[in-house]
Amino acid sequence: MPRYAILPAPSANRVYAAAAMDLAAAELAFVDRYSLGGRLGRLGIDTFGGVRYLTVEAADPLGEDDLVAVGALSSTYAVFEIETAGRLRPIRGGGARDRWDEDLITIPRYAGRTNDQFTALLLDVAVACTRSGKDARRLRVLDPLCGRGTTINQAVMWGYDAAGVDLDGRDVEAWATFFTTWLQDKRLKHAVERRRLRQSKAIGAGVRIEVSMWADKEAQRAGDGQQIVMVADDTAACVEHFGARSVDIIAGDLPYGVAHGSRSGGRLARRPDQLVADALPVWREVLRPGGSLVLAWNVRTMAPERMAEAVTAAGLEAVELPEGHSFSHRVDRTITRDLVIARRPT
Numbered sequence: 001m002p003r004y005a006i007l008p009a010p011s012a013n014r015v016y017a018a019a020a021m022d023l024a025a026a027e028l029a030f031v032d033r034y035s036l037g038g039r040l041g042r043l044g045i046d047t048f049g050g051v052r053y054l055t056v057e058a059a060d061p062l063g064e065d066d067l068v069a070v071g072a073l074s075s076t077y078a079v080f081e082i083e084t085a086g087r088l089r090p091i092r093g094g095g096a097r098d099r100w101d102e103d104l105i106t107i108p109r110y111a112g113r114t115n116d117q118f119t120a121l122l123l124d125v126a127v128a129c130t131r132s133g134k135d136a137r138r139l140r141v142l143d144p145l146c147g148r149g150t151t152i153n154q155a156v157m158w159g160y161d162a163a164g165v166d167l168d169g170r171d172v173e174a175w176a177t178f179f180t181t182w183l184q185d186k187r188l189k190h191a192v193e194r195r196r197l198r199q200s201k202a203i204g205a206g207v208r209i210e211v212s213m214w215a216d217k218e219a220q221r222a223g224d225g226q227q228i229v230m231v232a233d234d235t236a237a238c239v240e241h242f243g244a245r246s247v248d249i250i251a252g253d254l255p256y257g258v259a260h261g262s263r264s265g266g267r268l269a270r271r272p273d274q275l276v277a278d279a280l281p282v283w284r285e286v287l288r289p290g291g292s293l294v295l296a297w298n299v300r301t302m303a304p305e306r307m308a309e310a311v312t313a314a315g316l317e318a319v320e321l322p323e324g325h326s327f328s329h330r331v332d333r334t335i336t337r338d339l340v341i342a343r344r345p346t
């Protein structure tokens, strides 16, 4: 029976410490169940030459699509086939879905930024369970609390269209400055349109920024580009800004109650309960039927049972995790992070 070994990027240990391997296993088990059709067998953790690998069996040798899925896991550094015990044959590197240079993800650094490896995990999970009927390569991802755009940049990295909204207009402007500079530095064809929004509740100026980008002139002529729309406003206005049934994936993270608070109806709170109750029905409306919603949150500010109730009350159905796996992990003394994963019924 073919066996494979996945070498996790060294950064995975730095980000998740002791939970790194469990999270990698949970991501792979989830992708297998919802995207590969349960082709993979037993997952394990094995040590070769003193280095720990995530290992997996398959009934048949993995095909190219399976290998892309394994190579696209957020923590994959390299994938090997285990020829005989302890002999590893390299078959592909990580970043299997990356479309642009890595610095799109690695340059931005600021306080309150969501870790990029975790953002890739979250988006990978959302892509795996989306059933919106859209070609998986042409998905549209909305981060409804986008900050300075970590999820947006990851979605662009994988070739998707992206949309983001944040109440803090300064964050949206900071993203636009970074992104347009990056496009210029890479000499990518692009067009930017800005519009002031008079009705916006944003902190700072309300603005809508639309960016279209293409790899080159030929792609532009062929209409083969990506579109990003960023808005500074309250997330409650998502339907007005992006339209009902307009996105395949909603992905992002709720304010953790440490660097960021949750605002709803103009009130700031440490806990996200009110924001979640008010915004979930709006987010459901923006999703295409079969589309997925994956949000990270700090379980110390809202219990998992309450989150599950809020999701169901908004008319979304929870997506089950493969048995024995969990995405819950400790970030620091004040944050234990988990994912809520749900779908708009078809």
Ligand SMILES: C[S@@+](CC[C@H](N)C(=O)[O-])C[C@H]1O[C@@H](n2cnc3c(N)ncnc32)[C@H](O)[C@@H]1O
Binding pocket: 112, 113, 114, 115, 144, 145, 146, 147, 148, 149, 150, 151, 165, 166, 167, 168, 171, 233, 234, 235, 236, 252, 253, 254, 255, 256, 260, 261, 262, 263, 264, 275
């Ligand atoms: C955890 S942060 C997101 C950080 C982001 N992933 C990044 O890496 O830059 C949560 C964001 O939610 C925003 N926020 C809170 N309440 C909001 C609301 N009602 N509408 C829109 N954004 C809101 C905050 O301004 C903050 O930027």
